[in-house]
Amino acid sequence: MSDNFQVVTQKLRDEAKIWQQRADETQPIVNAVRDAYLSPLAFFVGDPATLGIGVVNADLEAGQYEEFRAFVERMLQSAVTEFGQIDETLRKIADEYERTESLVEVDLDKTFHV
Numbered sequence: 549m550s551d552n553f554q555v556v557t558q559k560l561r562d563e564a565k566i567w568q569q570r571a572d573e574t575q576p577i578v579n580a581v582r583d584a585y586l587s588p589l590a591f592f593v594g595d596p597a598t599l600g601i602g603v604v605n606a607d608l609e610a611g612q613y614e615e616f617r618a619f620v621e622r623m624l625q626s627a628v629t630e631f632g633q634i635d636e637t638l639r640k641i642a643d644e645y646e647r648t649e650s651l652v653e654v655d656l657d658k659t660f661h662v
Contacts, residue, residue: 555642555649560638560639560642560645561642564636564638564642567631567632567635567638568631570627570631571628571631571635574628575628577624578624578625578628581617585617586610587610588603588607589606590606590610591605591606591613592605593605593606
């Protein structure tokens with residue numbers, strides 16, 4: 549008896565669409581984070597008597613904010629890239645299965661019985 553093995557490539561393509569959708573939904577967030585720059589003035593809290601200390605603190609806090617903002621942007625951009633790569637890989641797998649399906653059929657009985 550011969551059991552044929554078949555991959556349901558439509559399921560792979562459906563899953564690929566989900567990953568592309570995630571990439572598409574994440575890109576606007578990347579853009580928003582990219583545009584979320586705040587100057588040191590946004591962090592200044594002080595009065596004329598403590599102007600020097602307030603400026604130093606504002607510069608420090610602005611630098612820390614920018615470092616974190618840039619980190620979040622990099623992580624989100626990496627997610628967009630990787631989501632797209634998952635989509636592409638799943639589509640390639642489906643294409644390859646379809647290409648080779650007609651060339652090779654697996655006889656599971658021959659594989660499991662010596």
